[in-house]
Amino acid sequence: MGTVYALLVGIDDYPDKPLGGCINDVAEAESWLRQHGGPDPRILPLRDREATRAAVVDGIRRHLGRSGPGDTALLWFSGHGSEDESDDPGTATGRSQALVCADSLDAGGQPLQDTELGALLDEIAARGAHVVAVLDCCHSGGATRKPPPGARSRQVAWQPWWRTDHSRAPRGAGAQDAEPLRHVLLAACREQEVAYEALVDGEQRGYFSHSLVHALRRLGPAATYGKAHALAEERVRSRHHAQHPELRGPEHLRFLHGDALPVPSFLLRHTVSGWEVNCGQVHGLRSVGAEFTLVEETDDGRSDGPRVVVVREVRPESALVEPAGWTPGRDDLTTVHGVNPSALAFPPAAVTVVGDPAAVAMMTAAVARAPMLSTGGPGLPLRLEAGGGVARVTGGDGHPVDVLPLRSSDDAARVADCLSHIARWHRLKDLTNPDPWLSSLVRVTVEPLVGDLWHTATGEVVCSYTPSGQEPQVRVGVHNDSPRTLWCVLLDLADDYESSPALFEGDFVAPGHAGTARQGEPVWLRLPPGRLLVRGSFARDWLRLIVAENELNVAPFRLPAWSPDAPGSGRNDVGPQGGDAGGLLRIAPPPVGRTAGGPVRDVGRWGTVAVPVRTVLP
Structure with a gap:
């Protein structure tokens, strides 16, 4: 790891609304950082009246902005936060948030709004640094539950003279290339909640800062963002059940370092x-x-x-x-x-193997060793034709897979990997809740920006290239028509057997509001590399929206496109996101006396909706 540049902002001295734990928060963060932040961390502290809006912005631009490829930029802010109503279409909660700096409550002072802060941090990330923001403040207010005895909220009301900035800095030029690098955010609470501080272990502290530093010390050098968040969240909620810390960013990256660790997709905690x-x-x-x-x-x-x-x-x-x-x-x-x-509670995919007897025997043995697959049963029906030194896989909804070599047991294992990959992709594509109530109250809309768009009688959305060959662009909306705030993630399941949550990676959407994919940026549709660009060529995507009342672990929703050169998803290898490539893949007979199957009695409050999209070259 390169140099760590840290901007530690703690503000207790607010006029009329003082706090008591913010200076202690950043002092403890600095102590941990000097012990665990690598060689010679470059730390810029801003405390109380030093932390004016101009000083914080300058600290981000000049101090954190010194970081480059291989370095880490850390912003730790402990203080007040505020919110206001917003008609910005890119705000899914209908509220805008801001950090309250030392001079923000002075006459004419302004807060540091979320849109400006995000743009500043992402600009640094785009230059190659690993950027982390830890915000221990009220991201938004409106919580109605009373705090614990002695606790104090880190929230102030939106001041009448504060401007509301609806501008959003561009994130990528049209988004037709690779996703731009963005910062990782660890927030003290959800946007609709407030964060609290109180006397903790004999010292006034913010619940979140205290819990996060404790988690980092407990987990040691192997702490990932996912593990640190999981442990800190539980400690915060044990003190106040209405405060839910959030993680926005990859779970598998090592805290502060940014390198991917080979961690499983799921976590166990008490x-x-x-x-x-x-x-x-x-x-x-x-x-x-x-x-x-x-x-x-x-x-x-x-x-x-x-x-x-x-x-x-x-x-x-x-x-x-x-x-x-x-x-x-x-x-x-x-x-x-x-x-x-x-040991899983759903059946493996059912594979029918036909062809040359010797090849069939070799493939049958490979299928028997693959936990996602079976040679019979009620699972997804797949078919394999084996013979002549090759294997042909059919039965999946995606684009036909290229003929695969089949001359050895290693080849047979790769063919089984292909079948397992397709089976896992179908599990994501076909994911539905047996209770349709919540599913009926959410929508996904696709609006044209470039190229023609029309709907078929079967509900498929068709988007076409322009006559000049320009790729179609659309705006995708995630709509919540239910009476409650919902956490939403939008998966793009492409016909090359890839699944990605990058369009809408997970956020709360308020009742009657909508979120937009890629934070309002256009979504580009195109035929994938290697697909013939001739009249009538097409590619298919399935947009699957998954909604629930609480945050979801999105790691199992990530699946790279099938490639013969990728790690085997059916042989317990480590996947590209640092987690188990199989996710819910392994299957083993449960011990005698245990029931491994049976219906779920309570389907729970979650829902899904799917929109098939076809991109065509007219």
Whole structure:
């Protein structure tokens, strides 16, 4: 890792609305940073009246802006936050947020609004630095629940003279190339909530800052953003159940360093409700009895085999589990464990293998070793024609897969990987809640910007290139017509068997409001590389919106396009996002006496809606 540039802003001295824990927050953050931030971190502290709006903006531009490729830029802000109503179409909650600087409450002073802050940080990230923002303030107000005794909220009302900035800096030139690098955000609470501070361990502290530093010290050098957030969130919620810290960014990256670690897609932690895995109905988990096996990151000398937890309650976004045959220790209660699924509650894909007997025998053996696959049963029907040294895979909804070589057992394993990849993609594409109530109250809209657009009788949206050959552009909206705030993620399932949440990576959408894909930037549609650009050529995408009342673990929704050169998704390899490439892939017979199947009694409050999109070359 290169140099860490840190801007630590703590403000207690606000006129008429003072705080007492912000200076302590950034002092503790600086102490941790000097111990764990690598060689010679460059730290710029701004405290109380030093932290004017101009000084904070200048600190971001000049101090954090010194970071380059391989460096890290860290903004830690502890102070007041505020919000106001907004008619900005890019704001899914209908509110705009701002950081309240030391002079923001002075006559004529202005806050640092979210749009400007995001643009400043993303500009630094676009130059190659790893950028992290830790904000311990009220991102938005409106919480109606009373704080715990002695707690104080970090929120002030929007002042009448504050301007509302609806401008949004461009994020990528049209977005037709690779996604621009963006900052990682760790926020003290959701946009519709307030953050609190109180006397913690004998010192006035912000709940979130105190919990985050504790989590980082507990997890050590291997702390990822996902693990740090999971542990800090539980500590905050144990103190005040109406404050929910948020993570916006990749879960698998190492905190402060930004390098990808080979961590599983799911995490196990101990909560006030018991042991919990962040895998639920929206990830394909269907029934009580499924199992997860802990991924042991250290060799502690145990000889009694892997530790397993069994699902006892399935929720929309998570599952409550209990240890099976082992007793958690004290350290287990205060850390986060990576887990992999080891017994699943849905059937594998059913593969029919035909062709040359020798090739059929080789493929049948490979299918038997692949946990996502079976040679019979009610799962997704796939067909494999084997013979003449090649294999032909059919049965998936995506673009036909190229003929694959089949001359050895290694070739057979790669063919099984292809089948497993297709099976996992279909699980995401076909994901639905048996209860249609919430699904009927959300919508995905596709509006044309460049090129023609029309709807077919089957509900498919067709977008065409212009007569001059320009790629079509559309604006995609995520609409919440329900009476409650919903957390939404929009998956793009492409016909090359790729799944990505990059269009709308996860955010709350207020009742009666809409979010826009790519934060309002145009969505470019095109035929993928290698597809013939001739009249009548087309590509298909399925836009699947998944909604719930709480944040979801989005790691299992990421799936790269199928490639013969990619790691095997059916052989327990590590995937490109740092997690298990299989996600909910492994299957093993449950121990005798356990029920691994059966329907879910409570389908939970979550929903999905899908919009098929076809891009054509007229």
